[in-house]
Amino acid sequence: MENKSERPLINPVIRLDARDNVVVARADIPAGVAVPEENITILEPVPSGHKIATTNIKKGDPILKYNTIIGFAAEDMVPGTRLHKHNIEFQAYDRDYAFSQEYEPVEYIPEEQRATFQGIVREDGKVGTRNYIGIIILSNCAATVAQQIARHYTPDVMAAYPNVDGVVPFIHSKGCGGDSTPEFVAQLRRTLSGYCRNPNIAGMIVVGLGCERNDLAGFMADEKLERGSKLETLIMQEIGGTTKTVAAGIEIIDRMLPEANKVKRETVSASHLMVGLQCGGSDGFSGVTANPALGMAMDILVRNGGTAILSETTEIYGLEHTLTRRAVTPEVGQKLVDRMNWWLEQCAGRNTQIMGKVSPGNDAGGLANVFEKSLGGVKKGGSTPLMEVYKYAEPVTQKGLVFMDSPGFDPASITGQIAGGANLVAFTTGRGSCFGSVPSPCLKLASNTPMYNFMETDMDVNCGQVVDGDKTLEEMGQEVFDHLLRIASGEKTKSEKLGVGTVEFVPWDLLLLG
Numbered sequence: 066m067e068n069k070s071e072r073p074l075i076n077p078v079i080r081l082d083a084r085d086n087v088v089v090a091r092a093d094i095p096a097g098v099a100v101p102e103e104n105i106t107i108l109e110p111v112p113s114g115h116k117i118a119t120t121n122i123k124k125g126d127p128i129l130k131y132n133t134i135i136g137f138a139a140e141d142m143v144p145g146t147r148l149h150k151h152n153i154e155f156q157a158y159d160r161d162y163a164f165s166q167e168y169e170p171v172e173y174i175p176e177e178q179r180a181t182f183q184g185i186v187r188e189d190g191k192v193g194t195r196n197y198i199g200i201i202i203l204s205n206c207a208a209t210v211a212q213q214i215a216r217h218y219t220p221d222v223m224a225a226y227p228n229v230d231g232v233v234p235f236i237h238s239k240g241c242g243g244d245s246t247p248e249f250v251a252q253l254r255r256t257l258s259g260y261c262r263n264p265n266i267a268g269m270i271v272v273g274l275g276c277e278r279n280d281l282a283g284f285m286a287d288e289k290l291e292r293g294s295k296l297e298t299l300i301m302q303e304i305g306g307t308t309k310t311v312a313a314g315i316e317i318i319d320r321m322l323p324e325a326n327k328v329k330r331e332t333v334s335a336s337h338l339m340v341g342l343q344c345g346g347s348d349g350f351s352g353v354t355a356n357p358a359l360g361m362a363m364d365i366l367v368r369n370g371g372t373a374i375l376s377e378t379t380e381i382y383g384l385e386h387t388l389t390r391r392a393v394t395p396e397v398g399q400k401l402v403d404r405m406n407w408w409l410e411q412c413a414g415r416n417t418q419i420m421g422k423v424s425p426g427n428d429a430g431g432l433a434n435v436f437e438k439s440l441g442g443v444k445k446g447g448s449t450p451l452m453e454v455y456k457y458a459e460p461v462t463q464k465g466l467v468f469m470d471s472p473g474f475d476p477a478s479i480t481g482q483i484a485g486g487a488n489l490v491a492f493t494t495g496r497g498s499c500f501g502s503v504p505s506p507c508l509k510l511a512s513n514t515p516m517y518n519f520m521e522t523d524m525d526v527n528c529g530q531v532v533d534g535d536k537t538l539e540e541m542g543q544e545v546f547d548h549l550l551r552i553a554s555g556e557k558t559k560s561e562k563l564g565v566g567t568v569e570f571v572p573w574d575l576l577l578l579g
Contacts, residue, residue, distance in 0.1 A: 075534050076102050078117060079353060082132040087116040087148055089130075089349055089431070091532055108145040113513070114349025114431035114495070116148040128153055131352075133384070135437040148433070155421040155434040160386040162402060164395035168450050171367055171465060176334065179369045180546075183330040183554035184337055191264035192337035194488045194553040196328050197504040198232045198321050199266055200314060201257055203273035203281060204240025210272055210299075210307055211236050214314035226326040229267065232318055233503050235260055235570040241277035249575050251287070253279060256458040256572040258288035259484025261296060265504035267325035268295045270314055275302030295321070330555060336370030338553055339461060341482030341490040341505070342445040343377070345475040348495025348512055349431025352441020354541070355493035355512040355528040360447035361542025362491070362549065367449045367465050374461060374487055375446040376471040376478045378408055379419040379579060383436035384443040388468065392451040400454035404470040408578070417579045418473055426496045445493065457573050458484035473579055475500055476571035479507075489553055491545070499523045501560025502569055508549060508558055525559050 078088040078100055088103060090111045098107045103119050111117055116130065122142040127134045136153035146152070174180075185193040200211040211234035218232035239253050261269045271290075273281050281298055284290070292298055297317045301310045342359065344351055363373040375381070381388070385405050392398035412419050421434050432438045446466050453463040457470050458481045469485055471478035475498070479490055483505045490502050495512035497520045511517035514529035526548055530536040536544070552558055560566055 076100070078103060079532070081130060081353065084132040085129045086118060086120050086122055086126075087128060087130055088119055089353060090115050090117060103144075105144040108143070109147050111147045112431065116349070116431065116433075118142045118144055118146040118148055120144055122146075130437065131440055133387075133440055134158060135383075135440055136434055149431070150428065150433045153433045155436065160383075162386050162389040162398060164389050164398040165392050167390040168393060169391070171449050173370060174368050176336075176370070180335040180365075180550060181332050182335060182338070182550045184333040185264070185328050185330055186333065187264050191486075192333050192488070193264035193266075194338075194555075195230045195265040195504050195506060196228060196267050196325060197230050197265055198268045198318055198325055199235055199260065199504065200232070200270045200272060201235040201260055202237065202240070203257070203271065203279045203284060204277035205236070205238045206241055206274035206277055207272040207301060208234075208236040210301060210310050210314065213307075213311045214270070214318065217311075217315050218318070226322050228326045228328050229322060230504075233567050236568075237570060237572050239572055239574065240279035241274075244574070244576065245278045250279060252457055252575065253572055254284050254287050255460075256480060256484045257284065258290055259458050259460065259486070260504075260570075261290060262460070263483055263486060263488070263504060265488050267328070268318070268321035269297075270317055271296070271298045272310065272314065273298075273300050275300045294324070334370060335366060335550065336464070338366060338489060338549070339372040339374065339487045340366065340549065341374045341376070341479055341485075341487035343475055343479055343482075343490060343500075344380070344442050344445060344493040345498040345500060346426050346494045346496030347430065347432060347438055347441060348427070350512040350529065350532060351430075351493055351495040352437075352444055353512070354531040354538075355495070355510040356441045356444040357538055358528045358531065358541035358545055359491055359493055359510060360444045361538060362447075362545035363445070363466065364447040364449055365542065365546045366549075367447070370464060372461060372464050373446060373466050374469050374482045374485060375443070375466065376469045376482055377442060377473045378404055378470050379412075379417070379473040380435070380442040381405075381439050382408070382419050384439040387443055388446070388451045391448075393453075397451060397454055401451070401468055404454065412578050415578060419579070430495050445491075455485060457481045461485040461487075472573060472577055474571070474577060476569045477573040477577060479569070480571050481573060489549060491549065493528070494524075497523070499560070499565065500569065501558070501563065501565030503566040506552055506558045507560050507566065508545075508552055509560065510545065522563070523559050
């Protein structure tokens with residue numbers, strides 16, 4: 066076995082593009098360290114993941130990372146200077162959307178040669194990666210009923226149904242009171258119906274109180290849902306209250322479970338995978354390791370006929386032009402610009418991320434502003450064409466790389482992706498997000514080795530191996546793709562083993578801006 070202590074010393078900085086005027090610290094670097102590869106000497110302590118000037122930079126000059134503008138110099142700087150929010154000025158600048166000018170069609174892998182996984186084929190032809198029964202509520206008034214029905218199905222009860230992953234409640238605080246404008250009601254309803262239709266759901270009960278604004282009749286009609294053996298409804302005021310509704314719910318699920326338990330996994334094409342892409346708790350390495358590795362995995366998935374859903378509109382701001390340039394048509398690119406303009410209009414004058422300032426964790430991790438964060442975030446989508454843009458929670462029907470409008474708040478964003486049909490989620494993190502999701506399992510990708518080792522019970526893949534010099538980005542991307550296939554085939558993620566994901570159902574409130 067190779068002794069890592071005998072390896073040649075690794076360059077203490079990472080150069081991302083030959084045209085950049087900054088490099089990234091591979092680890093904490095004290096003042097006085099010489100970096101001969103860049104012909105600089107570090108002038109002050111630089112934390113891991115932060116940036117260092119490699120040339121003389123004048124006040125007002127653009128700061129380039131991946132040969133992309135992430136801000137402008139707030140003062141004159143010399144080589145070896147640490148760059149962060151104190152000397153990088155955030156300001157909007159003109160970007161050429163160049164709609165579809167860089168579009169190149171995907172070279173698909175022949176169907177007979179495509180990757181496969183062990184999936185659950187549903188009657189409608191969709192393929193699940195998990196097999197849950199759910200209880201979803203029309204409004205917060207039915208939350209306790211949904212929880213009490215689910216609590217009945219303890220591990221001892223479920224032992225008789227080994228092919229069912231669980232009985233889970235999907236509760237929220239919406240549906241009665243608050244904003245009941247048509248746009249908000251329509252968004253909530255398509256989110257709820259999207260969960261009912263997700264291929265990871267074997268059966269669902271819709272529960273309401275009976276007098277909520279999100280009424281059952283309107284919900285079923287608007288979403289074109291029909292009652293049946295796999296979709297039942299309960300109204301508390303019609304049944305006789307909490308106790309009777311809980312009993313009725315248990316009776317229904319007792320009927321659903323034997324049928325749901327009959328499923329058998331079978332070999333299916335990776336073209337049936339639809340992966341929601343997320344990043345949370347990002348750091349200076351997220352855009353160097355985990356995000357581009359995930360992007361390479363998605364390039365592989367798309368060539369295999371699958372679908373990748375990029376989201377978090379506020380976290381691609383400043384880099385949206387990299388997507389519009391490779392949009393399949395100018396109309397698709399314009400859809401993305403329209404959604405971005407909506408966000409900019411709604412957030413004007415507010416202390417929200419799209420206005421430039423990132424979270425304290427992002428800041429500490431080396432991200433100076435939202436442009437730099439977006440630079441990493443957009444890399445999750447890989448390099449294939451942008452094929453379509455969807456509103457939040459709309460059913461995703463287009464194969465390939467697509468975009469779904471959503472806030473940057475991870476639970477709300479992922480809820481929209483799952484409602485759209487995602488049967489897997491891939492989540493990159495640099496600071497250490499402990500997120501999980503149900504019914505679609507969440508694979509967590511760590512951007513750096515120290516965090517991965519410290520939080521190994523939550524992290525599935527260590528993309529920090531790229532920084533360590535142990536793997537190339539291409540090798541890392543293939544590893545991520547292979548891991549997704551195993552998860553899709555039934556292997557449990559770390560969050561599933563910990564039981565994380567049952568309370569992360571968060572339909573987007575349009576008043577949530579960020």
